[in-house]
Amino acid sequence: MKSLVFTVTNDLNYDQRMARICGTLASNGYKVTLIGRKRRNSPPLLPREYNQKRLPCFFDKGKLFYLEYNFKLFWFLIFRSFYAVCAIDLDTILPAFLVCKLRGKVLVYDAHEYFTEMEEIVRRPAIKAAWSALERFTLPRIKHAYxxxxxxxxLYMETYDRVFEVIRNVPRTSSIPNIETPSTNRIIQYQGALNIGRGLEEAIQAVSELDGFTLRIFGDGPISETLNELVQELKAEEKVEFMGLFSPADLREKTQQAWIGLCLFSDTGLHHQYSLGNRFFDYFHAGIPQISMDFPEYKAFNLKYGVATLIPELNKDTIKSAILELDVNTQMYKQLKMNCAKAREDNCWEKESVKLLSFYSKI
Incomplete structure (x- = not known):
């Protein structure tokens, strides 16, 4: 039985991708351990079919957090028995890389993000230079990646001449309400991290100027306080609701109750322009249409399945226009909703997990 260790910087409970990956591997004979961090307000770990370990950290964000967490992760890994370590994103790659080199173990890299092109990094040249240097040092030396x-x-092939397998973050299929039943509410839903470049400010501004719509924001993140201040400034407290963090199961239920979802990004950095966000799949799996960006990955998917209305640029006016079009054009809304059924049938974890198992069988 091969022992696999996965490393992330979150507190594990709300990471649906890692729950799917680790759960699938554990149920197929691998001994799996997922390592994350313990925050001051972290709830108890949810029971899983694999081992979980949280490393407590004094610092909660910024450079000192990354230094502390990576230091603790190195010393945790150096004495642990395993066959391979999978580092998720650049913020856990260094300790995994060093330990695997020192001990002659297999290293895998899982790029959830195109890390050096994330907006919060692109905007800070010195920070970008540091992460880019780490990427240049490690990625060319890693054989196994997805x-x-x-x-x-x-992008990774063009930059580093390295083959990255593609394992998309698609949900498992689950029962949903009758997809032909028209929605009677006008709940607009965002779910995910509250970070810059996710269209949250623009969405709040758009909804504040519309009557009869409610924007529900599920999640937490660095700009939570800024978004709350914006809502107060616009006097939109009755139109925007901050829902906080929900367990994956509870969030799926809430998503099914929404009218549409939002999967929006700025065009700053290649990370957004070539992404295929988790929420994009979550929305059509819940049977709801969405507003997304006219970026290459979303455009290609939508040409095939037609689950979203795409906007050419991110601002409050394009979002308002898309909302009103879906509200007025009931036939269009109904068609998008119907298309969700075919999309979720073709794009589900039951099929995507076959690629995951094939990948790990070869390392």
Missing amino acids: TISDGYAR
Whole structure:
């Protein structure tokens, strides 16, 4: 039985991708351990079919957090028995890389993000230079890697001449309400991390100027306080609701109750332009249409399945226009909703997990 260790920087409970990956491997004979961090307000770990370990950290964000967490992760890994370590993103790659080199173990890289092109990094040249140097040092020396979109895989091939397999972050199929039943509410839903470049400010501005719509924001993140201040400034407290963090099961239920979802990004950095966000799949799996960006990956998918209305640029006016079009054009809305059924049938974890198992069988 091969022992696999996965490393992330979150507190494990709300990471649906890692729950799917680790759960699938554990149920197929691998001994799996997922390592994350313990925050001051972290709830108890959810029971899983694999081992979980949280490393407590004094620092919660910024450079000192990354230094502390990577230091602790190195010393945790150096004495642990395993066959391979899979580092998720650049923020856990260094300790995994060093330990595997020192001990002659297999290293795998899972690029959830095109890390050096994330907006919060692109905006800070010194930070970008540091992460880019780490990427240049490690990635050319890693043999086994996968990522979440064809766009990211092409970028890594062009930059480092390395093949990245594509294992998308698609949900498992689950029962949903009758997809033909028209929605009577006008709940617009965002779910995911509250980070810059996710269209949250623009969405709040758009909804604040519309009557009869409610924007529900599920998640937490660095700009939570800024978004709350914006809602107060616009006097939109009755139109925007901050829902906080929900367990994956509870979030799926809430998503099914929404009218549409939002999968929006700025065009700053290649990370957004070639992404294929988790929520994009979550929305059509819940049977709801969505507003997304006219970026290459979303455009290609939508040409095939037609689950979203795409906007050419991110601003409050394009979002408002898309919302009103879906509200007025009931036939269009119904067709998008119907298309979700075919999309979720073809794009589900039951099929995507076959690629995951094939990948790990070869390392």
